[in-house]
Amino acid sequence: xxxxxxxxxxxxxxxxxxxxxxxxxxxxxxxxxxxxxxxxxxxxxxxxxxxxxxxxxxxxxxxxxxxxxxxxxxxxxxxxxxxxxxxxxxxxxxxxxxxxxxxxxxxxxxxxxxxxxxxxxxxxxxxxxxxxxxxxxxxxxxxxxxxxxxxxxxxxxxxxxxxxxxxxxxxxxxxxxxxxxxxxxxxxxxxxxxxxxxxxxxxxxxxxxxxxxxxxxxxxxxxxxxxxx
Amino acid sequence: xxxxxxxxxxxxxxxxxxxxxxxxxxxxxxxxxxxxxxxxxxxxxxxxxxxxxxxxxxxxxxxxxxxxxxxxxxxxxxxxxxxxxxxxxxxxxxxxxxxxxxxxxxxxxxxxxxxxxxxxxxxxxxxxxxxxxxxxxxxxxxxxxxxxxxxxxxxxxxxxxxxxxxxxxxxxxxxxxxxxxxxxxxxxxxxxxxxxxxxxxxxxxxxxxxxxxxxxxxxxxxxxxxxxxxxxxxxxxxxxxxxxxxxxxxxxxxxxxxxxxxxxxxxxxxxxxxxxxxxxxxxxxxxxxxxxxxxxxxxxxxxxxxxxxxxxxxxxxxxxxxxxxxxxxxxxxxxxxxxxxxxxxxxxxxxxxxxxxxxxxxxxxxxxxxxxxxxxxxxxxxxxxxxxxxxxxxxxxxxxxxxxxxxxxxxxxxxxxxxxxxxx
Numbered sequence: 116x117x118x119x120x121x122x123x124x125x126x127x128x129x130x131x132x133x134x135x136x137x138x139x140x141x142x143x144x145x146x147x148x149x150x151x152x153x154x155x156x157x158x159x160x161x162x163x164x165x166x167x168x169x170x171x172x173x174x175x176x177x178x179x180x181x182x183x184x185x186x187x188x189x190x191x192x193x194x195x196x197x198x199x200x201x202x203x204x205x206x207x208x209x210x211x212x213x214x215x216x217x218x219x220x221x222x223x224x225x226x227x228x229x230x231x232x233x234x235x236x237x238x239x240x241x242x243x244x245x246x247x248x249x250x251x252x253x254x255x256x257x258x259x260x261x262x263x264x265x266x267x268x269x270x271x272x273x274x275x276x277x278x279x280x281x282x283x284x285x286x287x288x289x290x291x292x293x294x295x296x297x298x299x300x301x302x303x304x305x306x307x308x309x310x311x312x313x314x315x316x317x318x319x320x321x322x323x324x325x326x327x328x329x330x331x332x333x334x335x336x337x338x339x340x341x342x343x344x
Numbered sequence: 345x346x347x348x349x350x351x352x353x354x355x356x357x358x359x360x361x362x363x364x365x366x367x368x369x370x371x372x373x374x375x376x377x378x379x380x381x382x383x384x385x386x387x388x389x390x391x392x393x394x395x396x397x398x399x400x401x402x403x404x405x406x407x408x409x410x411x412x413x414x415x416x417x418x419x420x421x422x423x424x425x426x427x428x429x430x431x432x433x434x435x436x437x438x439x440x441x442x443x444x445x446x447x448x449x450x451x452x453x454x455x456x457x458x459x460x461x462x463x464x465x466x467x468x469x470x471x472x473x474x475x476x477x478x479x480x481x482x483x484x485x486x487x488x489x490x491x492x493x494x495x496x497x498x499x500x501x502x503x504x505x506x507x508x509x510x511x512x513x514x515x516x517x518x519x520x521x522x523x524x525x526x527x528x529x530x531x532x533x534x535x536x537x538x539x540x541x542x543x544x545x546x547x548x549x550x551x552x553x554x555x556x557x558x559x560x561x562x563x564x565x566x567x568x569x570x571x572x573x574x575x576x577x578x579x580x581x582x583x584x585x586x587x588x589x590x591x592x593x594x595x596x597x598x599x600x601x602x603x604x605x606x607x608x609x610x611x612x613x614x615x616x617x618x619x620x621x622x623x624x625x626x627x628x629x630x631x632x633x634x635x636x637x638x639x640x641x642x643x644x645x646x647x648x649x650x651x652x653x654x655x656x657x658x659x660x661x662x663x664x665x666x667x668x669x670x671x672x673x674x675x676x677x678x679x680x681x682x683x684x685x686x687x688x689x690x691x692x693x694x695x696x697x698x699x700x701x702x703x704x705x706x707x708x709x710x711x712x713x714x715x716x717x718x719x720x721x722x723x724x725x726x727x728x729x730x731x732x733x734x735x736x737x738x739x740x741x742x743x744x745x746x747x748x749x750x751x752x753x754x755x756x757x758x759x760x761x762x763x764x765x766x767x768x
Contacts, residue, residue: 148537151486155478160470163607166548166558168615195425205425216631221743223622228633231616238618241556242455246428248554293625296637302739305641306727310679312688319684319717321755323508323766325651331512332420 167237171283174236178278179258181265185273187255188262191244200224200266210266216292226267230293232285236260257282414438417448420516423504428456429555431498433519436645437653440665442493442523442695442702446577449522451584452498455554458604462588465552467572471610474539481574481588487529487537490571492594493701495669497521497640499597499624502748506737509753509764514650517752517764521669523702526592528573531566535610544610548617549591552606559600560614561593565638569594572605595671595700596638597746599624629741640671642730643749644678644705644722655760659713666691668703670724677723680707684717684753684767685732691720716756717767734768 167173189198197203200210212222221227225235240256242248251259261277264270269285270277325331384390408415417432424430434450451457462481470476498520504510511517540563547566550558561570571592574581581587586603593600599619614620614636625633646666649655655662668675674697679688691705705720723729733750740747755765 149487149533152477152479152483152537155468155470155476159478160468160476163468164470164609165556166550166609166615166617168611168613170613172611205422216627216633217629219743221627223627225622229618229622231621234616234618234621237558237615238622241550241558242554242618245455246554248455248556292631293621293633293635296634298634298637298641302731305729305731305735307723307729308727310677310688310721310723310729312679314686315688316686318686319767321717321765322768324755325509325512325764328508328510330420330422330510331516331651332418334414334418 165237165240167233167240169231169233169283171233171279174233174279174282175253176279177253177257178276179254179256179261180276181258181261181270181273184255184258184260184262184265187251187259191247191251192259195245200263209263213288216289224267225263226269226288228289228292230287230290232260232264232269232282232287235263236282239263412438415448417450418515420504420511429454431500431520433515434522435515435652436519436521436647436667437514437650439647440704442667442698442704443577444522444524444702446524446579446582446585449524449576449582449585450498450520452520452598453553453555453584454557457584458551458553459583460552460588460604465588465604465606467589467605467607469534469538469608469610471548471608472541472544472612473535473610474541475537477534477538479534484529484572484574484589487533489527490530491525491527492569492571492592493523493525493696493698494592494594495521495523495700495702496592496598496601497643497669497671499599499637499640499746502643502750502752503745505733505750505764506742506744506748509766512764513652514645514647514752514754515652518645518647518667520598521667521702523669524576525578526571526573527575527578528571528589528592531570531572531591532568534572534608535566538610540610543612546611546614548607548609548611548615549600549602549605550607550609551586551602552604557599557602557619558615558617559602559619560617561591561600562614563610565593565596593638595640595673597624597640600638624746626740626744626746628744634744637747640669641747641749642668642670642672642675642722642724642728644668644720644730645752646680646718646720646754649718649756649760649762650754651762651764654762655711655756658760659711662709662711664691664707664709664718666705666707666720668693668705668720668722669701670722670726670728671700672728673725674699675703675705675722676725676727678703678705679721679723680705681719681721682709682716685719685721685751688721713758715758716754717765718754718756718762719751721751733766 195206196209202208208224210224212224212227215222257277415435415438419432432451434448467479501520545563547561549561572589573592574589589605590603591601591605625635626637627633648665668678678691680691681688691707693705695704697703721730736750753765753767755763
């Protein structure tokens with residue numbers, strides 16, 4: 116069928132179905148088009164296109180070392196995260212926690228938990244320093260990330276140069292620590308035909324009370340911390 | 345069923361005293377015992393009947409009655425390090441029906457509330473698309489609109505309860521959820537306008553706030569039922585909910601519903617951002633963590649009575665009110681137990697039962713004044729039955745933080761007070 120004939124048939128069909136023709140036109144690969152909005156310029160995309168993937172895609176030109184990152188970390192990060200990434204108060208712990216994931220008190224840090232080094236760069240560049248987002252140069256972000264990796268013994272040479280090539284080669288200790296959502300199989304028993312209605316379990320007793328822990332906020336009252344999360 | 349009890353009045357008086365009302369009310373006549381100022385009660389004519397009230401437009405944007413001042417979002421101060429990266433909770437115990445008022449929708453920010461000037465806001469769509477696109481809010485509004493009612497639940501809702509009953513109020517145990525009607529543009533419409541290339545399998549969605557929150561979204565979901573919303577319950581999104589535009593990802597964890605949405609990039613792989621690796625992954629007892637646990641399993645909770653909403657009327661006809669929902673479809677049924685899960689009774693669903701929306705249920709009974717272990721249990725249309733906390737812990741341990749959809753137990757005491765408990 117010729118292109119013009121195809122268009123005529125499509126138009127007829129659209130009319131027959133009462134579909135509005137308006138400014139829409141059928142695109143070869145997709146649905147209707149509305150021609151609302153414009154194409155961004157290359158410069159506009161460049162300014163906002165800051166995401167980074169584990170394979171290194173998106174990493175900008177630049178470089179930095181842990182040695183350079185140490186002072187930046189002290190000036191911009193240590194107030195919350197502690198000088199060694201140990202975390203102040205309830206601020207996130209960045210380092211340590213190795214081998215703790217099966218314990219009663221897992222400590223999930225960059226070194227003990229995060230699967231990809233690229234995530235550190237992506238996150239820090241998106242959201243840090245806290246309250247001063249995006250205030251550092253690309254080289255400074257590389258240096259900071261190098262220092263955080265150094266705190267976690269992922270980078271052991273403080274003069275190791277982190278850049279778009281080297282960052283993508285870094286393997287994180289817990290990369291294999293993740294599995295895809297498997298609830299549909301591992302929790303298959305939660306799907307039932309008819310839920311039990313009578314004498315489903317033996318009589319129960321109260322085994323725990325929120326009131327005994329006493330950490331619930333009450334209007335106008337101070338409450339102590341149990342520091343759970 | 346609603347047999348009146350002759351000793352009801354004295355029971356009410358007793359409870360009022362227990363609830364902190366001055367003990368002197370016990371000696372007053374019946375009307376006074378119910379509280380308030382007798383001068384405004386029959387046979388007297390109240391003050392608001394004797395004089396004119398405020399005229400129209402004195403309150404150009406209406407607010408709830410001053411007597412409802414306690415119906416507010418609350419936070420748990422010790423939970424987080426700063427209010428700018430924290431959470432506040434919906435007062436579920438005070439609400440009815442399925443729609444959450446805009447000003448009471450729980451908040452979760454990672455860098456505070458961005459106060460975005462809509463004139464300067466832009467949504468950019470780029471990456472693996474035929475025609476990269478940049479839109480103003482006004483341009484977004486020119487696209488065909490859809491209206492959808494959906495719940496939005498933080499994956500960490502009830503996350504403080506994994507190790508046992510901790511917070512005494514369903515606002516705190518279950519209040520990281522809200523349900524509103526969104527108006528916006530189907531994400532599919534915009535992706536078709538941009539023309540996703542055949543190798544476009546994932547979207548990066550990113551906000552314009554001080555955390556510039558970014559997440560990966562699979563293309564199947566993006567083309568299914570996601571919306572870029574600019575209205576909630578008929579009016580513009582509130583700043584704390586992402587004004588001027590946010591992503592709506594029906595049935596999936598709230599963290600994906602990026603607020604202040606500024607950018608959508610199409611790619612061929614996920615990005616493994618901080619919010620889908622370090623956070624929002626569920627650590628299992630074997631030390632492995634589940635990732636991409638997007639959907640929110642079926643869950644329910646009794647909102648009243650609950651610790652912040654005790655039974656103040658004494659024994660007699662009692663309405664149990666609650667909410668049920670599922671990220672995998674519609675609520676099929678809800679059952680209520682008065683004895684901690686040994687026996688169950690069907691609850692009545694009332695109002696609309698919508699896909700991936702809150703559903704209101706009621707269980708009405710004649711309370712004999714004896715203690716209760718109240719529970720609710722939902723089954724969704726896929727057949728999934730909300731598990732007990734014990735069943736969940738058996739599989740997931742207690743360190744997964746997210747996706748705690750276990751059955752909640754409220755202990756109703758003889759005096760009508762209610763507490764959060766664990767049973768076994």
